[in-house]
Amino acid sequence: MNDQNPVIETQNLTKTYRMGAADVLALRGVDMRIGAGDFVALMGSSGSGKSTMMHLLGCLDTPTAGRYLLEGRDVGSLSAQERARVRNQRIGFIFQTFNLLPRLTALDNVALPLLYRAAGGQGDNGTSRLDHGAGSRATGKQSPRERALAALTRVGLADRAGHRPTQLSGGQRQRVAIARALVGDPALILADEPTGNLDSSTGGDIMRLLAELHAEGRTLLLVTHDRAVAEQAEYTLHMRDGRLLP
Numbered sequence: 001m002n003d004q005n006p007v008i009e010t011q012n013l014t015k016t017y018r019m020g021a022a023d024v025l026a027l028r029g030v031d032m033r034i035g036a037g038d039f040v041a042l043m044g045s046s047g048s049g050k051s052t053m054m055h056l057l058g059c060l061d062t063p064t065a066g067r068y069l070l071e072g073r074d075v076g077s078l079s080a081q082e083r084a085r086v087r088n089q090r091i092g093f094i095f096q097t098f099n100l101l102p103r104l105t106a107l108d109n110v111a112l113p114l115l116y117r118a119a120g121g122q123g124d125n126g127t128s129r130l131d132h133g134a135g136s137r138a139t140g141k142q143s144p145r146e147r148a149l150a151a152l153t154r155v156g157l158a159d160r161a162g163h164r165p166t167q168l169s170g171g172q173r174q175r176v177a178i179a180r181a182l183v184g185d186p187a188l189i190l191a192d193e194p195t196g197n198l199d200s201s202t203g204g205d206i207m208r209l210l211a212e213l214h215a216e217g218r219t220l221l222l223v224t225h226d227r228a229v230a231e232q233a234e235y236t237l238h239m240r241d242g243r244l245l246p
């Protein structure tokens with residue numbers, strides 16, 4: 001690990017979900033360090049807290065206690081708006097279920113994070129801004145659509161730019177999701193079981209793509225149940241019962 005310069009550092013990260021009268025202790029004090037450029041697999045049985053951890057690391061949720069430093073910055077001290085900006089500009093998220101918007105084309109799904117960015121990290125429904133090149137002034141030379149097409153080309157799907165998610169195979173949907181994660185040029189890519197809904201051959205294609213992103217210098221944290229997938233990472237972390245195993 002590149003320990004000089006951790007991209008991720010958590011201290012006693014704790015998450016409790018309130019379920020009616022009962023509390024679910026999903027994370028019980030996780031200390032995690034991941035260096036810049038690392039490719040890390042995260043394994044653990046179902047319910048061990050992997051997705052909760054990924055949501056906190058992705059700034060999609062906030063911890064009950066503990067600290068999270070992203071590139072040295074204390075995420076807990078940020079306002080909701082600043083946190084949204086960090087999420088938008090520094091992090092790409094890839095989900096098991098792809099999470100594409102069904103009514104948008106592949107191109108518009110990929111362009112969406114750039115439109116959120118142009119809107120100041122607040123987000124909107126996006127669609128009305130797409131046709132006006134709203135982000136081009138903010139981002140310099142290329143419009144969001146041009147950058148989205150470049151990202152789709154990067155994952156080998158330029159010829160599917162006009163397709164909606166239902167018109168794509170599972171592997172193609174996940175490649176669109178990877179293009180969406182990539183389009184903002186994030187430092188950190190978080191992938192929660194990205195091959196979990198794919199057959200092994202399609203999953204292999206996705207893993208090759210992720211390995212290329214790592215080779216380009218990005219930091220990658222990947223949750224998987226699959227030992228063969230985990231073996232492609234540089235090292236593996238294990239969780240059990242809301243804790244990181246030593």
Ligand SMILES: Nc1ncnc2c1ncn2[C@@H]1O[C@H](COP(=O)(O)OP(=O)(O)O)[C@@H](O)[C@H]1O
Binds near residue numbers: 026044048
């Ligand atoms: N939104 C939620 N509300 C309540 N409990 C949750 C929620 N998300 C996860 N949990 C609980 O937290 C624990 C960890 O879940 P999760 O992080 O999804 O584990 P994993 O991804 O390793 O399967 C489980 O006991 C799960 O039931």
Ligand SMILES: [Mg+2]
Binds near residue numbers: 050051052
């Ligand atoms: Mg999970």
